[in-house]
Amino acid sequence: MRRLTWLLAVVTAAPPTAAGSVLGRLQAAHAAQLPGAATPTSAHYVAQLLPDPASPYSDPIAMPAFTNEVYWAQVVSDMGSPEPVVLSRLRTELGLGRARPGVDVTPAPGFRDPFVSAHATRAGLDADIFWRMLDIHGHAHAIRFATQALGMQLLREQALAVEPARHAALGIDTGVFHRVMGARHADEMSDHDLRYLDTLVQHRLLHPLRGTGLPTVWRIARIAAAFRDARGYLGGSPCRPDATPDPRFAGTLGPGDTRTPCLVAAHDRAVHSWYVDALREPAPAATPAHGAMARLGALVAALLPLLDMFAIAEVIDAAVADDLVSVEAASRADAEAASERAARLTCRIPE
Secondary structure, three states: OHHHHHHHHHHOOOOOOOOOOOOHHHHHHHHHHHOOOOOOOOOHHHHHHOOOOOOOOOOOOOHHHHHHOHHHHHHHHOOOOOOOHHHHHHHHHOOOOOOOOOOOEOOOOOOHHHHHHHHHHHHOOOHHHHHHHHHHOOOHHHHEEEEEEEHHHHHHHHHHOOHHOOOOOOOOOHHHHHHHHHOOOOHHHHHHHHHHHHHHHHHHHHOOOOOOOOOHHHHHHHHHHHHHHOOOOOOOOOOOOOOOOOOHHHHOOOOOOOOOOOOOOOHHHHHHHHHHHHHOOOOOOOOOOOHHHHHHHHHHHHHHHHHHOOOOOHHHHHHHOOOOOOOOOOOOHHHHHHHHHHHHHHOOOOO
């Protein structure tokens, strides 16, 4: 537990949490106006925000029906922002954003491909971290380690936001960052470094920073999408050069359809659905040069159930799946249970 305390101290370096999610405020305002009525779920709002919620590519409805409700006006007033800004935040929280280069995202330099860059830019991932993770894990395995990439980004952001003299007191271990950036293959990543990065990500999943950009669960999925698009596609890309779906992938991809959608044109929540399905698939066989993949995969699965290779993880069920898009929408019991699981898993770190 001594190591756990040191690892989790880093979360105190995070910026202050913004005052609640738009979804949480909407649900609370609805409950206050209509006591005893069933609280609308995230699916309820998604169905009003998209003309075809089943499609990964559906364009948004400019002014959904709930914007005519009194409780919506109260939410907008309480948040102190113009209605289009609040509505945009709600769409982001619910995973309705896309990553079409030049349309939704201005791709950052350094990624060699506009689609890869668009995903990474939307996820807030720096190019040097992206390429280091790809070099370490290889194209066939990289999407399974998207959390490591995000953990590195979170560590860099914390290190830059806090003066170096306070790093040790707050548990910000920049040595982890430098060791991983210097690693040439998976064998050179220690169990400690991997657990440290996954602890950062798990804490951010369970304790989101409201109003600070793309939610963590969607960031992870977008990073995985960047790795997938960087790998390329046999038989042709599911996207056309203008970032619209190839006609073969233009419709709804139903249950059992194993094709990869046009990820840059798909909503964040559709990319996340693809990502979870990809994690359910058996991992590609490790080559002799990647013999550490089984060890790393076991560590990821043990510390961060969200990324369990073989099943939808507990944390998705408890915090972000279906109607639990944000922890604020989950029950207090769910959030506490997930935190306890995180503590038990992290306490396995050897002294």
